């Protein structure tokens with residue numbers, strides 16, 4: 001084994017590349033890097049590298065993806081604590097993401113420069129050393145920007161899974177992903193529209209990792225002014241800037257041993273994204289204005305409600321940071337795509353807030369339930385939660401009724417398109433006659449469309465009562481679900 005004859009701190013760097021010229025160049029870069037702890041071990045094939053001990057502990061492998069047979073072979077090349085830095089001449093984001101997903105510690109596009117190579121090797125070494133507690137005291141502890149625990153999730157005692165209410169197949173798939181991803185230390189990247197439960201998911205990962213008693217620190221990168229963000233993440237020392245009257249630990253330090261949740265990450269300043277990348281690669285950072293290098297061990301969970309690929313494309317989200325974080329992706333579906341969860345969520349919120357506010361609500365009446373189910377909920381679970389809270393605060397009774405729903409909501413309930421609304425025209429032959437109830441629905445829907453969904457105004461124009469429209473809608477809904 002190559003390791004046997006080395007000084008204890010010599011690190012073997014296995015260059016696995018079918019191209020002899022590449023092997024020579026990379027070995028030359030390592031030899032000329034000035035960092036004499038690295039020892040190049042050129043190998044033309046995976047088999048040669050494995051026979052030489054590339055999977056032994058504290059070994060680093062620079063593995064050309066084509067030479068090893070594709071990203072799918074990375075895991076088999078890596079030992080429990082060796083590090084694989086994947087390389088490829090196809091330096092596209094997709095290749096990089098696939099490599100990191102498959103277990104690569106890092107990805108370097110070819111041609112590889114001396115600086116990038118050395119940084120990659122140093123990051124790999126730091127990752128071995130990075131799992132130590134910070135030695136400095138937290139001094140004045142920073143307050144996480146959002147409370148870490150207990151969860152603010154609705155009716156957690158009624159939850160179907162770790163704070164989530166919802167039994168739709170889409171959410172079951174999410175629960176399964178969380179269960180599988182939680183035990184790993186790899187970064188999780190959560191996408192989903194605003195209010196879909198990304199923070200609930202981040203907390204669920206934390207809890208399922210068995211880290212419930214360790215810190216969960218959430219940082220909303222869009223809510224903190226740009227100039228304060230670095231200090232929020234890394235902390236600061238006294239006098240670092242005007243107003244820094246104390247030493248203060250940042251979120252990274254507070255999360256040591258637990259989970260750091262970076263919400264709305266794509267909105268972070270590009271300069272700070274570079275610092276964050278370094279922190280994620282090495283586990284180490286300096287407080288703003290400080291010299292001391294601190295090391296922490298945190299699980300990173302990030303989230304964005306934007307399309308991260310589009311953000312990368314537009315240059316607002318650093319590609320290298322993205323593929324470092326986008327290792328275990330979870331996509332939370334919008335509420336409109338999991339219709340069967342809407343009412344159970346609304347009912348859970350109703351019971352919870354009724355308890356909190358001392359009201360007698362036990363459920364929704366038929367009309368209210370139908371309207372709630374039909375709404376598109378563009379603000380997702382958060383919007384639903386707010387609507388129910390408003391009902392409970394402003395009203396009382398045993399059943400919440402349609403009249404208690406905010407007018408802007410009832411006015412904008414988009415009905416599922418009726419099969420008869422398209423292409424309906426006056427019947428002139430017996431075959432073309434459309435059932436009366438369908439014609440009635442068309443008349444009401446057209447009136448609603450004319451008044452932008454305002455039910456009282458549509459009802460007034462049709463000279464019927466608003467409750468007739470509500471009742472009709474319930475009938476259509478019942479027919480849809482029959």
Ligand SMILES: Nc1ncnc2c1ncn2[C@@H]1O[C@H](COP(=O)(O)OP(=O)(O)OP(=O)(O)O)[C@@H](O)[C@H]1O
Pocket residue numbers: 152153154163164165166192193194195196197198199200201263304305345381382385
């Ligand atoms: N499935 C769910 N069950 C119960 N409560 C939920 C569920 N999804 C979200 N919530 C609640 O809805 C609110 C919004 O959720 P959360 O903050 O996790 O959304 P988000 O996707 O992170 O939103 P944003 O992108 O705006 O930060 C929270 O109060 C959360 O507890």
